[in-house]
Amino acid sequence: MAEKKFLMGNEALGRAALAAGAKALFGYPITPTSEVLHFWSKEACGPKGKERGLIFLQAEDEIGASFMLIGGVLAGTKSFTATGGPGHVLMQDAFSMAEAMRLPVVAYLNQxxxxxxxxxIYSQSEVNLACFGGNGNGYRIVYAPSNLQEMYDYGIKVFNTAWKYRFPTFLLGDGYLAKMMGEVEIxxxxxxxIAMIDPEAYMLEKKRVxxxxxxxxxxELEIRREDGVEYxxxxxxxxxxxETLKVNLEIKEAWDAVAAxxxxxxxxxxxxxxxxxxxxGIVAASAKTAIKMLAEKGxxxxxxxxxxxxxxPDEAMRQAAAKAKRIVVAESAINQLARFVKDCLYGRVNVPxxxxARPSIGITPSEIVDVVAKL
Amino acid sequence: MNAAHAEHNLAFPECVRIESKPHLFCPGCGHPEALKALGFAIDELGIQKKVALGVDIGCSLLAWDYFNLDTIETHHGRTIPVMVGMKRANPDALTIAYVGDGGAYAIGSGHLLNAAERDENIMVIVINNAVYAMTGGQEAPTTLPGMIVDTAPCGADEYFIKGPQLVREINPTAFVARGITSRQLELRKLMKDALKFHMEGRGFVFVEVLSPCTLNWKTMDNPHKTFDFLERVLARAYPVGRF
Structure with a gap:
């Protein structure tokens, strides 16, 4: 039964993974995300967790954790990690491998x-990293929740997206969302x-669907079938x-087919x-309040x-922009979200x-009101 | 015996993938000897369907399609954590990490030491040829004092990592051994004992194998020199046996 609880964002994430049927968390403690590990480790060692076969492993570092995550996925287990900041940087090595081989790793990333x-605690400056980190072309799916309820909703959704489309899938939160407490419907x-999609092993799976x-x-793949067994x-x-060109074009083709x-x-x-x-993210929540305040000023x-x-969402962005006379991009970073917007509009929609840009600091509704009022 | 093996009448383990032969290792390389010993042990124990083999970057990666075994090539130094994750997620899997001395003792040393410390139920095979081989003969943590290599043109420093001794120091209950490719029957027995320990789920399994690199030892034209360096120099610095 659905119930409302007073939760911290990180606990909402932990509960989301549980509700999504995740089995394994491989992680390394880091602020502002550690409470996801605290929650999961407690669940895993309790009687219900043992019955469900939950796995928790605190690795030696984020590189280790992220490659363990790959091992968990190869074994066909819904596995995830949770990190942020310098840990997120270190995990790009494994995320690149997941991107190359279409491994549905899931990560909760709090910037x-x-x-x-x-x-x-806070920034929005891990956008480039989450979307385009690594030495590939950025074929990973990144969701950005903007409130506590969405931390839970998208915390579930990332698992389905990952296993349906088989791309690395990330939830990109931030320390404010991770650490704030409030009401969440569980x-x-x-x-x-919502039907949950079953995972399937890449290795040692002898009855593949x-x-x-x-x-x-x-x-990247060689399969040999011998006496009815697949290796x-x-x-x-x-x-x-x-060969590298072929790998990249095949990944792009798969991406282009489902991006819309x-x-x-x-x-x-x-x-x-x-x-x-x-x-x-949370700046969008602030902007919603700003819109109401601006309406009061006419x-x-x-x-x-x-x-x-x-x-x-390029198409939707262009449609919205085409109706506007001015665009304001507000972000707690410099030219990360804005670059996406410019890329999307360049040569198609010409609006000033x-x-x-307020790198690594929060943006209040009244700041947005001031910026808009001065245009 | 499978058809390909019967047709060619080969003295290879049955789990070897004949289609991917001739292998890509250099003439005189020790890797095929180590892999053969592992393959025979897998055959004897009848575990081909249950093995997940992880191979590291470096010459180890050339083993990615050496066997008819489910095999994953990982990143440099990261094979141990991949196999740790897989074993935790699928306890029925027999998980073998096949790594070079650079992958195990330099870039991946943190993973090795902590996997040993946590007594992870995985088997690790480290090929020690005292050099970074595939990248072109640079200094490894196993390079012996005074050896001339591409990044130590005036001679390597006096220290070198003794992997099995180190692992034994961290983990008193693990299976720890060092073998050598020049003693194939001993090596097969060692691989079999190691695999049995792993199958019984008794904890961390660590096997280092002393192995020749004829290319970077510059002995490709002279098997006697290769053998001499392997048995008389390497095996003296790194004693073979159970730890």
Whole structure:
């Protein structure tokens, strides 16, 4: 039965993983995300957790944790990790491998100050890293919740997206969302009609439902069937540039086929508004309040909020922008969200754009009101 | 015996994938000897369907399709955590990490030491040839004092990592041994004992194998020199046996 609870964001994430049927958390403690580990380790060693076969392992570092996560996924277990900041940087090595081999790793990433160790709580400066970290072309799915309830909702959804589409899938929160406490409706996905997708092993799976051919890029896979048994061999070190090209084009083709059904966005406010504010995550929540405050001053403003940062909701963004006379991008980073917006609009929609960039610091509704009022 | 083996009448383990032969290792390389010993042990124990083999980056990666075994090539130094994750998620899997001395003792040393400390139920095989081989002969943590290598042109320093001794120090109950490719029957017995320990779920299994690198030892033209260096130099610095 669904019930409302007073929870911290990180606990909402832990409960979301549990509700999604996740089995294994491989992690390494880091502020502002450690409470996900605290929650899961407690669940795993309790009687219910033991019955469900929950796995918790605190690794030697984030590199270890993220490669253990790959091991868990290869074994066909819904596995995840939770980190942020410098830990998120270290995990890019494994995320690259997951991107190359179409391994559905799931990570809860709570952004903290940057660059470097910086402040331990808040920023929006891990957008580039989450979307495009690693030495590939950024084929990972990134959801950005903007309130506690969405931490739970999208905390469940990331598992389904990952195992359905087989791309690395991340929830990109921040330390404010992770550490704040509030009311969250906890539910079993079944109650809401959400069917959870079953995972399947990449290795030692002898009764496969979804074939590996057509999923793992062909130069990376060799399958041998002998006496009715399948032996799958995977590689990511390739011999020829042409093979690497093929891997990348096959990944792109798979991505392009599903990106349109993955994208999510939200638009709030008067469609006739001259000012379009673009913001994501907790800054989008702040912008919603700002829109109400501006309305009281007789200024019409509208919010475009990408929920998926990757794939970016390009079409919807262009439609919203085409109706505006001014665009304001507000983010707790410099030119990370704004770059996505500019990429999306360049050569298609010509509307002046103002950037309100406050790296690693929160943005209040009244600040947004001031920026819009001064346009 | 499977058809390919019967047709060629080969003295290879049955779990070897004949289609991927000839192998890609250099002539005189020790890797195929170590892999053969492992393959025979797998055959004898009848565990081909249950083994998940993880291979590291470096010359180890050339083993990615050496066997008819489910095999994953990982990143440099990261094979141990991948196999740890897999074993935790699938306790029925027999998980073997096949790593070079650079992967195990340099870039992946943190993973090795902590997996040993946690007594993870995985089997780790480290090929020690005293050099970074695939990247072109640079200094490894196992390079012996005074050896001339590409990143130590004036001679390597006096220290070197003794893996099995180190693992034994951390984990008193693990299976810990060092073998050598020049003693194939001993090596097969060692691999079999190690695998049995792993199958029984008795904790961390660590096998180092002394192995020649004819290319970087510059002995490709002279098998006697290769054998001499392996048995008379390497095996003296790194004693073979159970720890």
């Amino acid at each position: 903290r100050g940057g660059p470097s160790t910086s402040t331990v 539910y079993d996905p079944k109650e809401k009609g 979804r074939p590996l051919e057509g999923l793992v890029p062909s130069p 799958a061999c995977f590689r990511n070190c390739l011999n020829y540039e042409e 059904e993955i994208v999510e966005h939200e638009v709030v406010g008067d469609p006739d508004a001259e000012v379009l504010i673009v913001a994501f 200024i019409k403003a509208r919010l475009f909020r990408p929920i998926t940062l990757r794939p970016f 754009l103002t950037e309100y």
